[in-house]
Amino acid sequence: MSPERRRKEGVASVETLLEALPYIRDFHGRTVVIKYGGAAMREEELRDAFATDVVLLKYVGLNPVIVHGGGPDITAYMERLGMEVRFVEGLRVSDRETVEVAKMVLLGKVNSDIVLRLNRHGQPAVGLSGEDGTMFQVRPVANAEQVGLVGEIERVDVDVLNHIAEDYIPVVASIGADREGNSLNVNADAAAGKVAGALGAYKTIFLTDVPGWLADPDDEGSLLARASLEEVEGALAGVSGGMRPKLAACVEAIRGGAGSAQIIDGRRPHSLLLELFTVAGIGTMVTR
Ligand code: ADP
Ligand code: MG
Numbered sequence: 681m682s683p684e685r686r687r688k689e690g691v692a693s694v695e696t697l698l699e700a701l702p703y704i705r706d707f708h709g710r711t712v713v714i715k716y717g718g719a720a721m722r723e724e725e726l727r728d729a730f731a732t733d734v735v736l737l738k739y740v741g742l743n744p745v746i747v748h749g750g751g752p753d754i755t756a757y758m759e760r761l762g763m764e765v766r767f768v769e770g771l772r773v774s775d776r777e778t779v780e781v782a783k784m785v786l787l788g789k790v791n792s793d794i795v796l797r798l799n800r801h802g803q804p805a806v807g808l809s810g811e812d813g814t815m816f817q818v819r820p821v822a823n824a825e826q827v828g829l830v831g832e833i834e835r836v837d838v839d840v841l842n843h844i845a846e847d848y849i850p851v852v853a854s855i856g857a858d859r860e861g862n863s864l865n866v867n868a869d870a871a872a873g874k875v876a877g878a879l880g881a882y883k884t885i886f887l888t889d890v891p892g893w894l895a896d897p898d899d900e901g902s903l904l905a906r907a908s909l910e911e912v913e914g915a916l917a918g919v920s921g922g923m924r925p926k927l928a929a930c931v932e933a934i935r936g937g938a939g940s941a942q943i944i945d946g947r948r949p950h951s952l953l954l955e956l957f958t959v960a961g962i963g964t965m966v967t968r
Contacts, residue, residue: 720946877936
């Protein structure tokens with residue numbers, strides 16, 4: 681590299697750092713709940729970039745809490761086992777065997793992989809599910825006749841999370857049990873929304889496989905960059921697929937006490953850093 685080019689790139693890095701500085705100051709000591717799943721989890725390069733970002737957040741003084749799903753992995757294992765895979769309104773239709781497989785894949789594979797990766801990048805993480813420390817108290821969802829053993833969280837006890845978050849990065853798999861101790865499948869977006877509300881998180885960030893909430897799901901150029909709670913609530917019934925539980929979770933997070941909620945494109949490497957530490961930001965931001 682020529683000295684001139686090196687000097688220019690050096691100036692650019694310094695500018696990037698200076699741009700980030702007010703955010704770093706503002707975020708210090710704040711909790712950010714990150715819903716991790718889908719696209720950002722699929723490729724090795726993106727998984728590493730995600731881990732680097734989260735570790736960096738911890739280093740600059742934020743308290744990252746990860747809540748994850750593992751839809752594609754669960755589907756792949758179900759298919760391997762010859763099980764039928766079905767979704768209704770973005771929720772996985774679940775019978776006893778589905779919940780069993782989901783739990784094994786989420787905890788035994790997906791959760792453990794995230795924890796190992798964060799450890800390797802230099803910040804110790806602790807994996808748990810909503811069943812640990814009775815974090816999630818779950819009841820069957822309203823449309824249980826259609827979707828089966830899918831639960832919604834009625835109560836979150838963040839005590840265990842707060843303890844862990846003091847020294848470690850908590851990584852939460854979205855599984856919970858009802859009062860009788862039956863495990864239920866919990867949509868990871870819904871879980872992230874509840875956790876963010878209960879923690880009073882400063883920010884809740886959902887990584888997904890589209891640029892954000894789109895006015896037209898078939899047009900990636902139709903991004904809605906900002907939306908109020910009322911706008912989201914008004915539109916919710918008309919939103920389909922996996923975007924519905926995500927938007928509902930944004931509302932849940934903010935109504936529960938979180939500061940803001942963002943849906944960002946997890947296919948972009950380092951999307952978390954772009955969102956948090958640059959003036960432009962990315963994706964859809966939902967605010968009160
Ligand atoms: P994740 O793993 O991030 O939860 P999902 O598949 O559950 O992914 O949810 C994201 C999907 O929601 C998108 O890939 C898209 O197919 C679908 N979707 C439906 N309506 C919309 C919309 N209005 N805007 C964006 N995405 C939408
Ligand atoms: Mg989803």
